[in-house]
Amino acid sequence: MSAADDTLLVQEIAPRDGLQIEPGWIETDRKVALIDELSDCGFTRIEAGSFVSPKAIPMLRDGGEVFARIRRRPGCLYVALVPNMKGAERAIAAGVDELNLVVSASETHNGANMRMSTDSSFEAFARIAEVASGTGVRLNGTVATAFGCPFEGSITDKRVISFAERYLALGITNVTLADTTGMADPRLVSERTGHVLRLVPTTGLTLHFHNTRGLGLANVLAGFQAGARRFDASLGGLGGCPFAPGATGNICTEDLVHMCHAMGIPTGIDLDRLLTLSRSLPALLGHDVPGQVAKAGPVWDLHPAPASAKVAPGACGTA
Numbered sequence: 001m002s003a004a005d006d007t008l009l010v011q012e013i014a015p016r017d018g019l020q021i022e023p024g025w026i027e028t029d030r031k032v033a034l035i036d037e038l039s040d041c042g043f044t045r046i047e048a049g050s051f052v053s054p055k056a057i058p059m060l061r062d063g064g065e066v067f068a069r070i071r072r073r074p075g076c077l078y079v080a081l082v083p084n085m086k087g088a089e090r091a092i093a094a095g096v097d098e099l100n101l102v103v104s105a106s107e108t109h110n111g112a113n114m115r116m117s118t119d120s121s122f123e124a125f126a127r128i129a130e131v132a133s134g135t136g137v138r139l140n141g142t143v144a145t146a147f148g149c150p151f152e153g154s155i156t157d158k159r160v161i162s163f164a165e166r167y168l169a170l171g172i173t174n175v176t177l178a179d180t181t182g183m184a185d186p187r188l189v190s191e192r193t194g195h196v197l198r199l200v201p202t203t204g205l206t207l208h209f210h211n212t213r214g215l216g217l218a219n220v221l222a223g224f225q226a227g228a229r230r231f232d233a234s235l236g237g238l239g240g241c242p243f244a245p246g247a248t249g250n251i252c253t254e255d256l257v258h259m260c261h262a263m264g265i266p267t268g269i270d271l272d273r274l275l276t277l278s279r280s281l282p283a284l285l286g287h288d289v290p291g292q293v294a295k296a297g298p299v300w301d302l303h304p305a306p307a308s309a310k311v312a313p314g315a316c317g318t319a
Contacts, residue, residue: 007266008220009230011045011206012038012253015066016081018238020050020057024286028062032069034284037277038235039073042269047079047100047232051087067094077138083114088128091137098138101125101172105159106149109180113144122166129170141167142176142208147192148183157195164199174204176232179219182212182248186222193226208232209251210240211290216251217259224265231256235274236281236289252291254278258298271298 015035019026035048048070054061063080072078077097082088091099103121104110110118125141132139143163148155164175177196179189189207197205207223209216209231220231237252257269278294 014235050081178208182210
C-alpha cells in the first residue's frame, strides 16, 4: 500500500453541519472568515453551507453570499448540502463545486428531516442529476441514519446497500454513510463499510460519525481499518441533527487529526493552525465547544517538571 493509500482525508463540515443548530445568528463576514481560515489549514473538501429553506435552517440563509465571498484555495472543493431542485439550482448558480444530496435510510427520519418519502427524495435527485449534468458540478449522495435510527432502531445492511445502489443508478458515484444520531459501534462500522466498498471505490466513500455516545473516533478507526479513507469532521466537535432526539455534535476535527498524527497516519492538515482556529470558537459562538485537544494540547506538548518532582538522591516516593 502506498503512502497516499495510507492518508486519511478529512472533510471539514463545521460551516454547514456544525453551525446549523447554533441558536444565535453568526454574521456572514464571520462565516466567510472561518471558511477562509479552514482553507488555509489544508483541507481538500469543506462543506461551506447549504441551500435549504431559510425557515428550516435560519442560520444558513446566507449561503449564496457566503459562496460568493469565500477565497477559494486551489485543490479544495467547496461543498453545499441541497434538499431539492430549487436548492440545487441556487447552489449551481452560486458556483458550488459539489452538491451533497441527503436521504435517510429510515423512512421515519426522512419524513422528519426532508418532509417527504424516500422514494420522493430519489425522484428529486434524478432531476437534480439531470440539471447538474454538463455543468462540472460534482454530486455526492448521503445515506443518513445508515447505522441506526432513533425512531425505527436498527437499519439493515440490505436497506443501506439498496440506497447506495440507487445513487449509483443515477450516476452518483460518491456516497456517504452517515451515523446521524451516533448509533454506530466499531463492529457494525467495520462490517457495513466492507459491504459498501464492494459497490463503490475507496475514493468514492465517505463516513460521517457523531460522538453522541462517545464512540466517534473508535468508529473512525474501525472504518479506516475496513478500507474507508475519507471522513467528515467538524471543528470543535460542533453540530448535530436538528430533527433527531438526543443528537449531539459531530466528531471533532482537531481531535481526529491529532489522533491520526499521533498514530503516524498522514492527513495533510496543519494541526497547529487548526488548534488555534478551534480555540477561537468560544468567542465566535458565545459558548464552550466539545473538542478536547484544543483544551489539553497535543500529547507531544510537554511541560516543565514541578518543583515537587525533584526528589533527593536515595529518597523513595509513593506510587
